[in-house]
Amino acid sequence: MFLKITDVKVYLLSHEVGRTYVIVKVETDDGLYGIGDATLEGKEESVATAIKEFRTYLIGKNPFHIEHHWQMMYRGGFWLGGVVILSAISGIEHALWDIVGKKLDQPIYNLLGGPCRNKIRVYTHVSGRTPEELAEHGLALVRQGYSALKFGPWGGPHFGTLTPENFRNAVKSVETLREAVGDDIALLVHEHGYMSPSTAISMAKAIEPYNIFWFEEPVQPENVDAMAEIARSTKIPIASGERIYTKYGFRELLEKHAVSVAQPDPCHAGGILECKKIAAMAEAYYVTIAPHNPYGPVAVAVSIQLDACIPNFLIQEFEHTHAERGYHDILVNPLVVKKGFISIPTEPGLGIELNEEALEKYPYQPKKHLPSTLPYQDGSIF
Numbered sequence: 001m002f003l004k005i006t007d008v009k010v011y012l013l014s015h016e017v018g019r020t021y022v023i024v025k026v027e028t029d030d031g032l033y034g035i036g037d038a039t040l041e042g043k044e045e046s047v048a049t050a051i052k053e054f055r056t057y058l059i060g061k062n063p064f065h066i067e068h069h070w071q072m073m074y075r076g077g078f079w080l081g082g083v084v085i086l087s088a089i090s091g092i093e094h095a096l097w098d099i100v101g102k103k104l105d106q107p108i109y110n111l112l113g114g115p116c117r118n119k120i121r122v123y124t125h126v127s128g129r130t131p132e133e134l135a136e137h138g139l140a141l142v143r144q145g146y147s148a149l150k151f152g153p154w155g156g157p158h159f160g161t162l163t164p165e166n167f168r169n170a171v172k173s174v175e176t177l178r179e180a181v182g183d184d185i186a187l188l189v190h191e192h193g194y195m196s197p198s199t200a201i202s203m204a205k206a207i208e209p210y211n212i213f214w215f216e217e218p219v220q221p222e223n224v225d226a227m228a229e230i231a232r233s234t235k236i237p238i239a240s241g242e243r244i245y246t247k248y249g250f251r252e253l254l255e256k257h258a259v260s261v262a263q264p265d266p267c268h269a270g271g272i273l274e275c276k277k278i279a280a281m282a283e284a285y286y287v288t289i290a291p292h293n294p295y296g297p298v299a300v301a302v303s304i305q306l307d308a309c310i311p312n313f314l315i316q317e318f319e320h321t322h323a324e325r326g327y328h329d330i331l332v333n334p335l336v337v338k339k340g341f342i343s344i345p346t347e348p349g350l351g352i353e354l355n356e357e358a359l360e361k362y363p364y365q366p367k368k369h370l371p372s373t374l375p376y377q378d379g380s381i382f
Contacts, residue, residue, distance in 0.1 A: 012364035024091035034098030038091025050088035093271030101349030123148030135180035148186035190216035204234035242292035288314035
């Protein structure tokens with residue numbers, strides 16, 4: 001007898017770091033369950049509703065039929081994709097893989113070709129209101145063992161362009177952090193797409209002397225030609241992909257040589273197997289993979305399973321504040337960073353177990369989500 005899915009549950013959680021989380025739990029008739037992460041900031045209730053709609057299809061189905069279920073959820077209706085639907089699919093897919101791994105007593109990466117490495121290099125986020133604060137925080141993280149730091153040195157609104165003062169301050173922040181941490185620490189600069197191509201090209205040239213590991217999403221991801229133009233204009237590797245979904249979305253990015261580093265998010269791009277497919281496409285273009293993941297411990301465990309089994313993996317995002325402020329206790333056995341690396345787990349499935357009692361510590365608190373860009377003096381954001 002094959003396993004049958006008996007229930008699909010959704011947990012909405014909030015944490016003091018300002019994030020809300022969507023955790024998926026898929027239960028089966030023999031007592032096995034799997035968990036996944038479908039977090040989508042600002043749209044968590046929409047994702048939860050989508051998961052509940054997919055529940056109707058999934059009840060009674062065999063959890064081993066992951067590819068078939070993915071195709072049914074993605075292509076089974078007239079309207080295809082979108083980040084809300086794909087986040088729901090991704091979280092469910094994680095949970096199905098977790099069930100399959102547990103049933104077969106194997107970590108997920110062993111079911112996807114086996115490990116290519118035994119530990120995963122991670123980077124974390126550094127911040128500060130001034131160049132000096134940025135440098136101080138960076139040094140503290142380096143002392144903890146991190147060898148790669150990501151930051152956005154921009155101040156104030158800058159959709160399209162930067163004021164001369166903000167431009168100078170951004171360059172100064174990069175310079176100060178580099179001087180503080182030395183030449184052996186990787187510095188990753190991210191922008192979230194708020195610059196025009198011309199401003200991004202000017203900024204890239206200004207920070208090139210500081211040996212930047214990558215320049216992330218310098219322009220919005222919709223215009224791949226603009227991203228490719230920036231990539232051709234600088235020696236700094238361009239990274240992008242956190243807001244691109246499925247293999248279909250990454251095709252143009254790769255074909256136009258717009259990035260050196262692709263950043264699919266396994267919580268949004270379609271899940272573990274879909275990101276594995278994206279990585280295989282990228283490998284043919286000599287593009288490396290650095291999965292996007294600023295989320296909690298379930299998403300970390302998902303990412304580590306993916307990282308372990310792709311040959312062109314580069315580095316993994318890890319948000320250190322979640323562990324420092326307690327949210328990792330939603331798992332009985334969260335993965336831990338040691339000297340800038342996470343060892344791949346050998347336990348079956350995702351290698352983690354949900355601590356349902358701890359979930360009560362993080363009750364969901366709906367929040368008003370405002371635009372992430374601050375308005376200019378005239379009230380506009382453009």
